[in-house]
Amino acid sequence: MALIECVDLTHVYLRGTPLEAVALRGVTLSIDAGTFVGLLGPTGSGKSTLIQHFNALLRPTSGTVHVAGIDLSQPRADVKTVRRQVGLVFQYPEHQLFEETVFDDVAYGPRNLGLATEEIQDRVQDALRLVGVDPDAFGRRSPFSLSGGEMRRVAIAGVLAMQPQVLVLDEPAAGLDPQGKQEILGQIRTLHRERGLTVILITHSMDEAAQLVDRIVVMNRGQVAMDGPVRGIFRRADELASIGLGVPAITDLMLRLRRRGVAVRPDVLSLEEARAAIWEAVRWN
Amino acid sequence: MELTRYVTIGQYLPRESPIHRLDPRTKIAAVTMWTVAIFVVRDFSGYALLALVLGGVVVAAQISPGYLLRGLRPIVFLLLFTVVLNIFFSGLQGGTVLFRLGPLLATREAVLRALFIGCRLVGLVVVTSLLTFTTSPMELTDGIERSLRPFRRLGVPAHELAMMMTIALRFIPTLLEETEKIIKAQMARGAQFDQGNVLRRARALVPVLVPLFVSAFRRADELALAMLARCYRGGEHRTRMRELSFAPRDGIALAVATVASVVFALPYEVWGRLLH
Numbered sequence: 001m002a003l004i005e006c007v008d009l010t011h012v013y014l015r016g017t018p019l020e021a022v023a024l025r026g027v028t029l030s031i032d033a034g035t036f037v038g039l040l041g042p043t044g045s046g047k048s049t050l051i052q053h054f055n056a057l058l059r060p061t062s063g064t065v066h067v068a069g070i071d072l073s074q075p076r077a078d079v080k081t082v083r084r085q086v087g088l089v090f091q092y093p094e095h096q097l098f099e100e101t102v103f104d105d106v107a108y109g110p111r112n113l114g115l116a117t118e119e120i121q122d123r124v125q126d127a128l129r130l131v132g133v134d135p136d137a138f139g140r141r142s143p144f145s146l147s148g149g150e151m152r153r154v155a156i157a158g159v160l161a162m163q164p165q166v167l168v169l170d171e172p173a174a175g176l177d178p179q180g181k182q183e184i185l186g187q188i189r190t191l192h193r194e195r196g197l198t199v200i201l202i203t204h205s206m207d208e209a210a211q212l213v214d215r216i217v218v219m220n221r222g223q224v225a226m227d228g229p230v231r232g233i234f235r236r237a238d239e240l241a242s243i244g245l246g247v248p249a250i251t252d253l254m255l256r257l258r259r260r261g262v263a264v265r266p267d268v269l270s271l272e273e274a275r276a277a278i279w280e281a282v283r284w285n
Numbered sequence: 286m287e288l289t290r291y292v293t294i295g296q297y298l299p300r301e302s303p304i305h306r307l308d309p310r311t312k313i314a315a316v317t318m319w320t321v322a323i324f325v326v327r328d329f330s331g332y333a334l335l336a337l338v339l340g341g342v343v344v345a346a347q348i349s350p351g352y353l354l355r356g357l358r359p360i361v362f363l364l365l366f367t368v369v370l371n372i373f374f375s376g377l378q379g380g381t382v383l384f385r386l387g388p389l390l391a392t393r394e395a396v397l398r399a400l401f402i403g404c405r406l407v408g409l410v411v412v413t414s415l416l417t418f419t420t421s422p423m424e425l426t427d428g429i430e431r432s433l434r435p436f437r438r439l440g441v442p443a444h445e446l447a448m449m450m451t452i453a454l455r456f457i458p459t460l461l462e463e464t465e466k467i468i469k470a471q472m473a474r475g476a477q478f479d480q481g482n483v484l485r486r487a488r489a490l491v492p493v494l495v496p497l498f499v500s501a502f503r504r505a506d507e508l509a510l511a512m513l514a515r516c517y518r519g520g521e522h523r524t525r526m527r528e529l530s531f532a533p534r535d536g537i538a539l540a541v542a543t544v545a546s547v548v549f550a551l552p553y554e555v556w557g558r559l560l561h
Contacts, residue, residue: 018298018352057469080475088473095463096470098495108492112475144499158474
């Protein structure tokens with residue numbers, strides 16, 4: 001069985017009230033360990049609702065969710081184990097900082113796990129280094145005295161200190177400057193490559209998706225609209241456009257060239273690939 | 286984990302109903318009269334009538350009764366507390382003893398009086414929820430501001446009060462959403478809010494309350510800035526896009542509401558005398 005497996009997952013908010021809203025309808029999806037999955041979709045398509053099922057913050061209205069073999073549609077499921085394995089970084093995670101020092105804030109999760117003091121110390125330092133924050137320079141500072149980008153990284157460290165196997169991030173780069181964006185995304189890529197974390201990334205940026213992920217799941221109106229390897233998905237530009245999404249800028253360039261009669265490969269994801277594709281097309285002429 | 290599910294106070298339910306279309310001032314006047322009537326009512330027959338009339342309003346406003354009753358959930362504790370306290374400590378001397386609980390004595394009179402006070406609380410919550418269910422915060426503020434305008438000469442800052450109220454009402458759902466989000470974020474970091482003794486549970490709330498206050502202050506700052514950027518400067522010479530105006534239906538509604546409140550408030554004996 002895959003690490004995360006949803007079968008016919010449906011979620012209805014505020015059921016039985018005048019404000020009832022169906023957020024997910026019949027989502028079937030499985031995610032294998034060690035993959036890097038991009039979750040795309042317009043606002044209100046159900047992405048955030050879906051990921052909250054991955055660590056049992058929400059339970060299915062109907063259908064099933066299995067995470068690491070634990071059936072979360074059962075009311076008595078072992079939620080604690082699931083939350084330890086799946087780390088969830090919400091949108092604007094810096095809004096959840098509360099402790100007096102950066103160290104204590106990152107240590108909040110490990111302390112909740114009831115770990116020994118030395119273990120906590122190690123985990124906090126490790127987590128802070130992973131997000132590029134120097135534990136010695138920042139550990140004793142107040143999280144509220146940091147810049148936006150630093151706060152964001154400390155908050156992500158707070159989740160990493162739980163040492164999850166799966167990291168789920170809801171737009172981790174939203175609202176950061178270009179450099180901050182690149183840094184955070186680079187660190188997430190490192191976590192995936194070097195520590196073998198399974199990563200699920202919600203993003204609105206096609207370029208981010210093209211740079212990072214192996215597989216893309218596109219959500220629309222609470223359903224899975226497309227699911228497949230990155231290249232395959234971005235080849236379907238028209239379909240993406242019909243649900244209000246686009247393709248990466250570089251892929252778009254290739255498509256425009258083709259429309260002008262230049263026979264370049266359409267499924268290009270990076271600058272290097274684009275250069276090679278154009279070179280190839282020009283050479284044949 | 287859906288906090289909005291449990292807090293329905295201050296919620297507006299958009300509908301196309303005759304009650305929704307009434308001028309907000311009419312509704313405010315009706316609610317004020319009925320609130321006074323609720324305090325004046327002397328016996329259960331008054332509450333029975335009130336329930337009947339409110340039932341009519343609920344149907345006319347196309348609000349599901351279940352949703353209305355759900356709004357009572359937050360006050361269940363208060364309600365029980367009041368009723369129990371009144372049963373045993375009402376200070377009523379004598380009467381028929383119903384049962385004993387150790388040194389405590391419950392008389393028939395005290396129980397009735399406790400139930401009576403319970404009805405009063407429920408009535409108040411239902412009447413005021415009906416107002417917010419059927420009146421958008423915008424209309425409500427306009428209505429309050431216009432109703433307070435005559436008192437401006439006495440130094441009542443009508444516009445400012447109304448604005449403060451709108452903002453407070455407007456932010457109830459936002460802050461609830463925020464709370465829910467923070468609770469979830471901390472739960473994802475292994476927080477547990479339902480374990481341990483009272484002290485531990487209270488301490489477990491710190492990681493929720495601190496971020497909540499931080500964000501409330503940030504929001505307040507941003508809102509103040511946004512209002513300044515649009516040259517907001519209080520009530521003087523402020524015009525509005527939609528002027529309130531009374532329609533014939535408001536006259537009818539007001540008449541009905543006035544008659545109803547008098548009817549509630551008159552004690553049973555008076556009715557007996559009037560009818561014979």
